[in-house]
Amino acid sequence: MGEFFDILANPALWTAVLRIATPLIFGTLGVLLCERAGVLNLGIEGIMVAGAFSGWLAVYLGLPLWAGVGVAALTGMAFGALHAFLTVALALSQHVSGLGITLLATALSAFAYRVSFPKVSTPPTVAPFAPMEGLGIPILSAQTPLTLLALLLVPVIAWMLYRTPAGLALRMVGENPQAAESQGISVLAARGTAVIAGSALMGVAGAFLTLSAFNSFYFNMVNGRGWICVALVVFASWRPGKALLGALLFAFFDALQLRLQQSGAAVLPYQVYLMLPYALSILALVLVARRAAYPQALMKPYRKGER
Secondary structure: OHHHHHHHHOHHHHHHHHHHHHHHHHHHHHHHHHHHOOOOOOOHHHHHHHHHHHHHHHHHOOOOHHHHHHHHHHHHHHHHHHHHHHHHHOOOOHHHHHHHHHHHHHHHHHHHHHHHOOOOOOOOOOOOOOOOOOOOOHHHHOOOHHHHHHHHHHHHHHHHHHHOHHHHHHHHHHHOHHHHHHOOOOHHHHHHHHHHHHHHHHHHHHHHHHHHHOOOOOOOOOOOHHHHHHHHHHHOOOOHHHHHHHHHHHHHHHHHHHHHHHOOOOOOOHHHHHHHHHHHHHHHHHHHHOOOOOOOOOOOOOOOOOO
16 A cells, blocks of 8 residues: 555656646547537547657658647648538538548558558657756656647637637537527538547647657557547536546546556556556546536537528
């Protein structure tokens, strides 16, 4: 028990929590924007893979790191535009389109990698973002600028959703698109913009993995983080502040299980510790989701003039 509390008191644990949570924050905010507008985006897993690869490849080819992040965001926007066209403009199944986007983006990334590096056995590396050592706050000083950006986006998106006309319009098309249309709001434009913007954040979430957490691209590096983000939005009841809390909670469980395996406190098979963050996240989701007030028009296609 003493070793367990020593782990909790170690600043390295909390540094790891913030680092692990960063891509989840980006991804969860992206899913939240889409779903607030009434569109489920199950393409996040593939979009994160595509963002991770495209951002890393751009930097490998000589672009600055921030340009690589921009390329990842543009990649996410491109897949988001495709998803918006299929689900918003054509009113096709959001589930099928999202899963199709995931398969397409993942396959294209793998194909592009094989074409770009046909004879490479180990992934090439780039110089990633450096920690912000001048901040003076120990936990933040060990992070990169992308982590700070993720934290800043939480209040910015909360302010946009609840304090601006654009946020009101976005929430309105996710709750009652017919009423929004009667007020002169274009449901198609609002939903399409939200999906594209949310997908850009998903692309940046992937870029964090290759340009900050690691320095290369390899297959399966996203490792289900996209699906975790979808669950975290439900846990957060579609609120940015609670989304941040959920991302930090999952990251805490993940960082804790790694340290429990490495310490003498590990008395169970390692598979149990690997399962721990997912099992506890499912438990938290079950406890919270029953009371969650989801957007009323979520996953409901809108056709102008229909009631």
